[in-house]
Each structure stands twice: as C-alpha cells, then as structure tokens.
Amino acid sequence: MIIEHGQSNGEKAILVSLAKDSRQREEHHESLKELRRLATTAGAEVIAERVQVRPKPNPALYVGKGFVAQLKEQLAENDGNCVIFDDQLSPAQQRNLEKELEAKVIDRPILILDIFAAGARTAAARLQVELAQLEYTLPRLTGAWVHFSRQYGGIGAKGPGETQLEIDRRRVRTRIAQLKKKLKKLATQRETQRKGRANLFKITMVGYTNAGKSTLFNVLTKAGIQTANKLFTTLDSTTRVMSAGYPTKVVFSDTVGFIRKLPHQLVESFKSTLEEVALSDLLLHVADCSDPKLTEQIEQTRRVLSEIRADRIPSLMVYNKLDANSEFLPPSDDTSTGFAISALQNTGLAALKAEIVARSTRHQTR
Numbered sequence: 466m467i468i469e470h471g472q473s474n475g476e477k478a479i480l481v482s483l484a485k486d487s488r489q490r491e492e493h494h495e496s497l498k499e500l501r502r503l504a505t506t507a508g509a510e511v512i513a514e515r516v517q518v519r520p521k522p523n524p525a526l527y528v529g530k531g532f533v534a535q536l537k538e539q540l541a542e543n544d545g546n547c548v549i550f551d552d553q554l555s556p557a558q559q560r561n562l563e564k565e566l567e568a569k570v571i572d573r574p575i576l577i578l579d580i581f582a583a584g585a586r587t588a589a590a591r592l593q594v595e596l597a598q599l600e601y602t603l604p605r606l607t608g609a610w611v612h613f614s615r616q617y618g619g620i621g622a623k624g625p626g627e628t629q630l631e632i633d634r635r636r637v638r639t640r641i642a643q644l645k646k647k648l649k650k651l652a653t654q655r656e657t658q659r660k661g662r663a664n665l666f667k668i669t670m671v672g673y674t675n676a677g678k679s680t681l682f683n684v685l686t687k688a689g690i691q692t693a694n695k696l697f698t699t700l701d702s703t704t705r706v707m708s709a710g711y712p713t714k715v716v717f718s719d720t721v722g723f724i725r726k727l728p729h730q731l732v733e734s735f736k737s738t739l740e741e742v743a744l745s746d747l748l749l750h751v752a753d754c755s756d757p758k759l760t761e762q763i764e765q766t767r768r769v770l771s772e773i774r775a776d777r778i779p780s781l782m783v784y785n786k787l788d789a790n791s792e793f794l795p796p797s798d799d800t801s802t803g804f805a806i807s808a809l810q811n812t813g814l815a816a817l818k819a820e821i822v823a824r825s826t827r828h829q830t831r
Contacts, residue, residue: 476509476569477544479536482516482551483528490516493551495758499725500551500573507580512543526565527558533565540568549576552726556605574601574728581731589651596644597730603637655740665706666825667716669742671770672751673762674722677785681751681808682719685818704741711822713829718745723769725761732772739773747824748780754805755789781820787812 480500482493497514504511517532526533527550536548547569548562554572562570571579578598585591670678686705703719718741732739742748748770752763763782770776781804784795788807795803804820806813 476547477512478504478509478547478549479539479545480504480511480514480549480551481528481536482514483522484516484518485520487518490518496551496725500549500576503573503576503580504549507576507583509547509549512545513539515539522558525558525561527552527554527562530565533562537566537568540566547571549573553728559605573726574730577724577726577728578731589648592644592648592651594731596641596648597728597733599637599641599644600730600733601728603634603641606634606637652740665714665716666711666747666828667718667745668747668749668821669718669720669745670749670751671720671742671775671780672722672766672783673753673756674724676722676751676753676762677808678722678749678751679719681749681783681785681806682717684808684811684814685821686717710818712826715821715825718742723766725765727769732769739775742770743773743775743778745775745778746828747821748775748778749783750780751783751785753786754784754793755786759784779824781817783817 480497482497482500484490484493493516494514497516501511501514515532515536517528519529523529528536539545540548545568548566548571550570550572552572553574554562554570559570559572578594578601581590581594582598585594670682672678682703682705686707705717706714707717708714720739720742750763750766752759752766756762767776770778782795784793784803784805785808787793787805788810793805795805804813804817806817808814
C-alpha cells in the first residue's frame with residue numbers, strides 16, 4: 466500500500482543511532498532529527514529518539530542486549546510497534562532484533578526506499594525505485610536461507626525451504642534483469658532527446674533534499690512543478706527549454722535531492738536520470754542557508770556529484786531560503802561564485818539571472 470507523504474500509517478516508532486563515543490552523541494542526535502523527518506514523511510509517528518554509545522556494533526543485534534531490552538520496554542509503554550535504525554543493518558541483525566523486540570525493525574536505507582516508492586509518479590521513477598528495492602532485498606533473501614539452514618540443519622533443511630528460497634531468488638533476479646532492460650531502453654530514449662539539445666546551454670539544479678531546487682526551477686522557467694516543504698518532493702528529472710530573456714536557448718533541469726547515507730542501490734538505479742547532471746554545462750548547487758547543517762549538506766552533495774563524475778562541471782553556489790535567514794552572507798572563501806537568494810520571495814535573483822545570461826553568452830560564442 467502506498468502512503469502519501471506525511472499521512473499516518475499506524476506505525477509508532479523509536480529512532481535509534483549508535484555513536485562510537487560520547488563526543489559523537491550530539492552529531493548522532495542531529496542525524497536523528499533528519500531521520501525523524503524521513504520517518505514522518507513515510508507516515509510514522511515518532512515516539513522516542515535513542516542514541517547508544519558503544520565502541521563498535523554488536524554483530525548479532527547492532528546495539529547492546531541491555532539496550533534492546535530497554536527498547537522493548539519503551540515500545541510496550543508507548544504502544545510502539547516499530548524501531549528505525551539510522552544506519553544499515555545486516556540481514557541477521559534485522560532478523561534478530563525483530564525476534565527480540567517483537568516489533569518491525571527497519572533501517573535508514575529501506576526507509577528512504579519506501580519514501581521514494583511512495584513518491585514515484587512517472588514510469589521511469591517507479592522502475593528505478595523498484596530496481597533499488599529488489600537489489601536491497603536480494604541479499605536478505607540469501608541471509609534468510611543461511612539463517613534457516615543454520616537453525617534447523619540436518620534432515621529437512623534441504624527440502625521445500627530451499628526450493629522456495631531458490632524460486633524467490635530466481636524471481637527477484639529475473640525481475641531485476643527485466644527492470645534493467647526497460648531502464649536501458651528509457652536511457653536510450655533520453656540520449657536521443659539529449660542529442661536534440663546538444664548545442665544548447667544546459668543548466669541542472671542539484672543540492673540536498675528540501676533545499677528549494679524545485680521552487681527556484683519554477684521561478685526561472687515558470688514550469689509549475691510540485692513543491693512542498695517535504696523531503697524528496699522531486700524524484701523525476703524535469704527539463705524545460707527557455708529562450709525568453711536569454712541570448713540563446715537554455716535547458717534547465719531539476720533533479721532528485723541528495724541526502725546523507727543515500728542508499729547505494731538508489732544512486733545506481735537513478736544513474737540514468739542523474740546522467741543529466743553529468744552532461745550539464747553549468748550546475749546550480751542550491752543549498753538551504755537557514756539549515757544549521759548547511760556545510761555538511763553542501764559536502765554531501767559534492768560527494769554524490771563526485772560519485773556520478775559531475776564534480777568538475779562549472780557550478781554556482783546558490784544559498785536559498787534567505788527569507789528564513791536574512792542575515793546570511795555567502796562565505797568569502799568560497800571557491801565558486803555564491804548567490805544569496807529567496808526563490809520563494811524572488812529576492813536576489815537578478816544577479817543570479819545576470820550570471821546565467823553571461824555564461825550562456827560565452828557558451829554561444831565558443
């Protein structure tokens with residue numbers, strides 16, 4: 466069942482993070498604030514946030530056994546039915562925790578995948594999310610079989626259980642192959658469309674999720690795409706060709722937002738969409754200047770750009786949401802040109818548009 470973003474799905478969750486030492490506790494509490502937003506977006510009600518300080522994860526339970534007992538007690542006291550971990554759990558850890566807690570246990574990657582699944586609107590986005598989910602699920606099917614064979618062993622361990630597992634694994638692999646084939650076909654179609662825009666000046670919006678990329682995109686292109694104060698409102702790459710006000714036709718593209726600990730499977734499955742970024746002439750790196758974690762979010766976006774080989778493309782730093790932080794000034798040591806704006810209130814956009822015009826003019830005369 467698809468849950469609309471923010472709609473309650475009856476899950477009452479405790480959020481959990483593991484810090485290596487007490488000095489990291491505050492950092493982990495900040496990460497849990499973001500996890501809370503993810504959980505709320507997915508439709509869960511957050512009843513508590515917990516950080517355990519532990520030098521290294523428990524191989525069987527991720528957190529300590531005593532801490533698990535506390536979580537179970539807290540779930541019972543608050544009528545909770547779900548625990549969400551801020552890091553990826555191994556299949557065995559997830560299974561062991563569910564057994565101990567007698568509640569649903571999920572981790573940050575599957576939570577993000579679930580939000581993407583709920584927000585996917587186009588055929589391409591649905592295919593990409595399904596591929597990421599199946600690639601995440603496949604090793605967990607294998608892990609489930611290892612657990613089954615170890616638990617029961619001997620007689621009976623080679624019968625229907627193994628057969629069913631092999632059927633499930635084969636079905637998943639078959640579906641993965643089908644999805645990759647369909648996505649390859651869509652990638653070919655995109656390539657054909659891109660060839661038609663090859664000589665145009667191509668600008669792509671990138672940045673952390675909920676930085677206001679789509680709002681800026683709408684202002685610059687009058688596209689009217691959906692915006693909301695939620696994580697991952699945009700999952701599909703949207704493109705508009707503009708000529709009014711520019712010396713040559715300019716192609717603007719809006720892309721999915723980035724986030725800390727973005728599941729590797731999502732980056733892989735969305736690579737055909739993110740190719741739009743890697744083939745740009747200019748990136749508008751949009752950041753929320755009102756967010757306390759501004760610097761970290763900028764660095765996270767740059768890491769993803771490096772992963773998709775788009776880190777050497779010329780970029781402009783666009784510090785958005787000036788309406789929420791009117792005292793903000795772009796860092797003086799910034800290596801790229803910085804613009805402080807409010808896309809929502811049309812503040813500071815003249816200088817940004819002038820820079821875009823200047824760069825598109827230079828591109829035309831090359």
